[in-house]
Amino acid sequence: MSEFTVPLRRVMLLQHTLEAGGKAVCQVLRPERVFDARLEIENDLRSHHIKANFGPLTASLTLLKGDSSKYHLLRDFLQDLANGRTESGRQSAEAIAMREALEAINSVIGPTRMAYISPTTDPERPFRVIVLDQLGDICARTKGYSQDELVETVRSQIRRVDERLEGLA
Structure with missing residues (x-):
């Protein structure tokens, strides 16, 4: 069984929502299955506050606005959730x-x-x-x-x- 992934083009599409705030749906894929991650993004002056829902599973993440790798961190966060790794803070x-x-x-x-x-x-x-x-x-x-x-x-x-x-x- 292969792992769920978030394609780069999906992350690029989330870029606007991350900057502007609001709601978005992002598909998380693996060859035999597709899940929709429902995101709610709230912004303040310094950070993005993200709440993600995969059916009954809910998790949150805060990213700094000035972090150049925030889009990649968002992708990793979504992939970790979809693959059952909820300890996203532990980096490989x-x-x-x-x-x-x-x-x-x-x-x-x-x-x-x-x-x-x-x-x-x-x-x-x-x-x-x-x-x-x-x-x-x-x-x-x-x-x-x-x-x-x-x-x-x-x-x-x-x-x-x-x-x-x-x-x-």
Whole structure:
């Protein structure tokens, strides 16, 4: 039996609701089954307060507004709930490595771009990174094993995009 997952595109769709507050439904998938997670999000000046319902199961999470990995933390939280791991505070080595890689990538892409990181099924390249610009266009993407490898590939791709844009100006 495979685990439930929240696809990256679903997390990206939740982004607006997380920022604006309100209610949303997010599908949590596995090949043979789909669950709807019902979310209620309330915001204050510093944080997002999330309440999630999976049928009779209810849990809550608070995320800081300035945390660059909050979308990934929301995805992990929903996946943990769907898979019966309610102790979301305990992070795996993979989750820690992904968070550190995301922070390193965010330090090189600049404030006008948004990076997303997710696991893959490839043991030799277990992490996938996608970087979007303000319009939602992909300006970098890669798979890799280590934080340094991901950062260098993204930095190189971003540099090429920036050089092309400078050539057009």
